Amino acid sequence: MIGHLFDLIPDALVLVDDARRILQSNAQADAMLGYPGGLAGASVDDLLPDDARKRHREHRASYAAAPRVRPMGAGFQPLLGCRRDGSVFPVEIALSPVDPSSQRRYLASVRDISGSIRERQRVARARHDRLVAHVGELALIARSEAEIVAGLPEKIAEALGIEAVLVLSSWPTMPGHPPARRVAAFPETIGSAATADLFDPILLSTTTTVFGDLAAETPPKLLRSGWSEGFRSAALVPLFEWNQTVGVIVALSARLHHFEHDAVHCLKSVANLLAAFLQRRQAEERLAHAQQLEAVGQLTGGVAHDFNNLLTVLSGNLQLIELQGSFAPPMAELLDSMRHAVDNGVALTAKLLTLSRRQSLSPRVIDPRNLLASLGAVLSRTLRENIRVGASCLPYAPAIFADGPQLESALLNLCFNARDAMPRGGRLTITACGIVLGAAAARLELEPGEYLQVSVQDTGVGMAPEVLARALEPFFTTKESGRGNGLGLSTVYGFVRQSGGQVRMSSRLGYGTCVDLYLPSAAADAGDGQQARLTVGPAPVAAGETLLVVEDDTAVLAVAVAFLESLGYVVRSAADADGALAWLKKEPAIALLFVDVALGPGLSGIELAALARRRRPDLCVLLTSGHDASVGTMDDAVLSKPYRRQDLADAIRRQFDGRAGARRHRR
Ligand SMILES: Nc1ncnc2c1ncn2[C@@H]1O[C@H](COP(=O)(O)OP(=O)(O)OP(=O)(O)O)[C@@H](O)[C@H]1O
Ligand SMILES: [Mg+2]
Structure with a gap:
């Protein structure tokens, strides 16, 4: 009777005794578990995967102590059954005691739930x-x-x-x-x-x-x-x-x-x-910001270039007036104040050229240890006492190839910003360490390679995100007028980018600021580290040589001619390349060509110099430029505008002396 009922029920049914032996099973159970000859006589253990046996025994012991009708396998971890061939599948089991007499038996209804899972x-x-x-x-x-x-x-x-x-x-x-x-x-x-x-x-x-x-x-x-x-x-x-x-x-x-x-x-x-x-x-965001800085830089660079011509004229004429003799007050004071204004203008245009990455750079090999030592010394003299300064170089800190004075000025700029951010004192930490950038270089818009990372960190007031986002922009300042003109960080950025590096800033309001400079290591840039810098020596004496000056700005030309004549040279002048070539043809005495790089329409100063040198290989050449973005590959010396009479005299004398040391270098 029971056997018949067993087979009528669609679920797999198994009758088990106290000793875990299977007394009876229906056809559904035999088929599900892979026992065509019937399960009777097998042990429950045979129907469990190895690792579940122990757990099942414990469950069973506690179940035997308090038997009742109970579902199993509906929790977060499904119960597993094991077929005769060893394959395992999830099951739900309903267990109920059948016979409360001493010979306990239990009926288990087993359901394969792999389909529903x-x-x-x-x-x-x-x-x-x-x-x-x-x-x-x-x-x-x-x-x-x-x-x-x-x-x-x-x-x-x-x-x-x-x-x-x-x-x-x-x-x-x-x-x-x-x-x-x-x-x-x-x-x-x-x-x-x-x-x-x-x-x-x-x-x-x-x-x-x-x-x-x-x-x-x-x-x-x-x-x-x-x-x-x-x-x-x-x-x-x-x-x-x-x-x-x-x-x-x-x-x-x-x-x-x-x-x-x-x-x-x-x-x-x-x-x-x-x-x-x-x-x-x-x-x-970074790209948009970089493009914006680039555009502002170009605009500023253009203005600075024209401005340099004006300053060359102003300062040149001032120097020529001074050559007339000494003046009594109030004329002397007027001249003094003009000279002062011109000097300020020169300093400002130098900054503008730096931020537009058109500054003349004289890179040389710099040991970061020396750099930090001298910076630390300057800072401890100049900063207030309530600012503690720490400058340290990690053991792994490669030498770099950069313009020393410009780099020092960039770092001082950062330190002064830090000082301004710590009115009540704090800690200024400068560290330098080497870093090799592989895949991370792209994120910094740098070439992969070895860099020196110089970090300037302060514990000052920090920046709000909207200030941080604009801090590198030229003329962006939060300082009251007269205290800052917003050119510090933009010149640092311009200089570092022109030097093949990158600037990254992080800041948190109330906690402080950290500016990281990444500068290419000297190894990555070996080669012309031996460039000598333009130095000013004692006034040279002209020996009556004939010079040709080529300059398209007539006021600048007039100053150059006046300077050279006052130095004792015989001077020929031209406003463009054609005029210059005509002079060179008819006057073999011309020993030096002094030419502006940008000459307006026609040949550029560089092309003119190359052509003239082909015709007259012995000709000395001195270039001049308001910015030397186009000069990087030239072999000739370049004198930056605005130049002083003394600078011009020195540069020309060096050419005649056959020294190529006056070349200003741009990276
Ligand atoms: N270390 C710093 N902590 C907090 N804010 C800073 C820091 N450095 C720069 N800033 C913010 O960025 C602005 C721009 O800095 P930047 O150096 O370009 O110009 P500036 O210091 O205002 O003027 P300048 O440098 O021309 O004298 C600052 O006005 C200031 O708001
Ligand atoms: Mg500043």
Whole structure:
């Protein structure tokens, strides 16, 4: 009778005794477990995978102590059955005592649930795929971070069937102190803990962490408060950029062990899309900023170039007036004040040329140890006592190839900014160390290779993000008028870029600022480190040589002619290349060609010099330029405008002496 009933029931049924022996089974059970000859006589242990046997025995012992009708296998970890061929499959079992007499027997109804689990997984995966596709689309079209994260936590929570999600992102604006930004809704107590907790190493880890049971493990503080809110399991998935964590997705579930493989995989995909979006936006912002600086630089450079011609005329005529003899007051004072104004103008145009990357640079090999030692000495003399200065060089700090005085002036600029940011005192730390940039070079818009990283860090007032974003712009200043003209950082940037390096700044309001300069190591730039600098010697005496001056700006030409005549030279002049070639043809006595690089229409000064030299190989050549962006490849000496009479005299004498030391070099 029972046997007949057994076979009528569609579920697999097994009757088991106290000793775990199978007394009877129906055809469904025999087929499901792979025993065509019937299960009777087998042990329950035969139907369990090896690693489940011990657990099952313990369960059974406790069940035998208090038998009742009970389902098994509906929890988070499905029970597993084992077929005769060894294959394993998920089951649900309903167990009930059959005979409460001394010979206890139990009836187990066993159901193969692999089909329904697969179905559940399929539905869950479809939800995950929809989420990933949605975030992927947003990452392509979103214009701002806010747009992409709006509603994202809710969507993640829905797709994963969980209760709370927090997306935190940070930018590495200060090493070790990333500001956290709460970008998503979250239970209040957890949200408020989140900002501080972003510094927890586990939240900054670059690997995903899953907490299956928050009560059993030691999660970070943020998740401990999650447990008291009723959450039982959690997953932390980092958003990272170049192996550095810039944020984290925190997912919390009220169920134990919620985050298995599929859910974690989905969270990782979302995190990667989000990180890729953040990276793209940063790259775009940097590019736009660099282009803006480039455009302003070009404009400024053009103005500075014209300005230099004006200053050459002003300062030249002043010097010529002074040559007339000594003047009595008030004329002497007027001249003095004019000279002062011209000097200021020269200093200003030099800055403008630096920021537009058109400054004449005289690079040489610089040992960072010497550089920092002399800088430290200058600073300890000039800074207030309440500012502690530390300048140190790490053992690995390669020599660089750069213009020494310009580099010192750039570093002083940074130090003065730091001083201004610490009105109540603080610490100024300058460090130099070597760094080899491989793939990371692209992010800094540099060539891969070895660099010296010089960092100037202060503990001052720091900058708000909107100030930081504009700090490199020429004429951007937050200082009161008269205290700063906003050219410090832009000249530093222009100089470092012209030297083949990069500037990166990080700052946090209330905490301080760090400016990093990356300068190519000398090894990467070996070669003409032996350039001599233009030096001013005693007034040279002309020996009556004939010179040809070519300059398209008539006022500048007049000054040059007057200077040269006052030095004792016989001077011929021309306003363009044709005029110059005509002079060279008819006057063999011309021993030196002094020519402006930019000559307006027709041949440039450089082309004229090359042509003239082909015709007259013994001819000396001295070039002059308001900025020497076009001079980098020339072999001839270049005198920067505006030049003093003395500078011109020295440069010409050097040419005649056959020395090529006056060449100003541009990188
Ligand atoms: N170390 C720093 N800490 C805080 N803010 C800074 C720091 N360095 C620069 N800044 C901000 O950036 C702005 C621009 O700096 P920059 O050096 O270009 O010009 P400036 O110092 O204002 O004037 P200048 O350097 O021409 O005298 C400053 O006005 C200041 O707001
Ligand atoms: Mg400054």
